[in-house]
Amino acid sequence: MSRIAFVTPPFAGHFNPLFALALAARDAGYEIEFITGPRKSAVIRRHRLTPLALRSIGDDTLESIANTAEPVTNNPLRLLAQFRQNLRLLPAIGEELEQLWRTNPPALVVADSVAPIAGLVAERLRLPWITTIATPFALEARRGTPTYCGGWMPASNALEQARDAAGRAAIHIFKRTVGFLFRKEFRQLGLSSLYRSKDNGGSEAIYSPHAILGFGLRELEFERDWPPCFEMIGPVIAAPEPASPLLLPDAHPRVLVTVGxxxxxxxxxxxxxxxxxxxxxxxVHFIVSLGEAESSVTPFTQAADRVRVYPFVAYQENLERFDAIIHHGGAGVTYAALLAGVPSLVVPHDYDQFDYAARLAYHGLGLRVRSLSQAAEALPRLLDRVQWPALTRFQVYARAYEPEKAFLATVKQFAVPA
Structure with a gap:
């Protein structure tokens, strides 16, 4: 039986879609090796898979890096500080993966985009590997509107086109600078450059040269170029944790509020x-989700007359029961809102969230505001369904994708099931 090794951090936006693909691969006849942080071991076992937690990763090591004390946004100093913390972990993780796979090599490695060390080890051992990416627009573009610049809209005139060109150049220079500053550390990982040679396409070396699978919608993205090996396979939003039944008031409107x-x-x-x-x-009746999947079976608390607080709300099972959602602009909740056909009020806080907010606003799928205090003014428009005719069209787009089927078709190019 062909064995596939999946490697991802234990963060919901990365773990959940990759775990859903692992279950699909298991059902298709593959043997599964799932490598992630210790916190997800229980849920992996609940689905009859055996977790593999690396010794080099402590219980909350990865979570402590991701859960920052303040917003990182696009502040280069904060980004570098967080990057340095991650970089310190990689040599030990890489060494452990190499020992594991040199002894018992998998037929294929599936590495999440924020676990590139798995791909680098696979390449060193000459194992085929593919990248999955929850935020496809993070891939560097040579044309179009750059991302991680605060949520820019597409250029509509020559001045904005010049802005886009300057933004793309700044991003490329920033990455080149990071590559130079940390060249010693990268070489220890077997990475001589962040970019492949021009003869090999000049693509970013932390992503697979064979296949990059994006959990998104091409229809949602702004006009841009993509790597030749990239395929958009659609959103995967299923949460593997069990959740308590969601008790909602009979009355409408109902609004879900979450920051992931x-x-x-x-x-x-x-x-x-x-x-x-x-x-x-x-x-209006408000339901707050605190995003605490490990506490998903805990009942709700009543914070006020029309405010219920749940530790966790599973989007796939429940979002269609709401009239609108107020969220932070994370990848998972953005696609969940589109699949459910629910308008979004986005309050972006960090990372890719500003760019998801821009896409929802641009396509007429929701509103974006700077803070939750501005939500009161925006709520009447959010709850007026006449304002959102594009939602039906994008719901059709989102539901037309078959991510598990597309994933298995890619996998079969490298590994044949039993």
């Missing part, structure tokens, strides 16, 4: 802010 699984600093005042919002809109 990370952003602990943003959660501190979330419930208080939603309670204040409920006072401004006494006819």
């Amino acid at each position: 699984t990370h952003l602990l600093w943003a959660k501190r005042e979330l419930v208080e802010q939603v309670v204040a919002l409920s006072r401004a809109w006494p006819e």
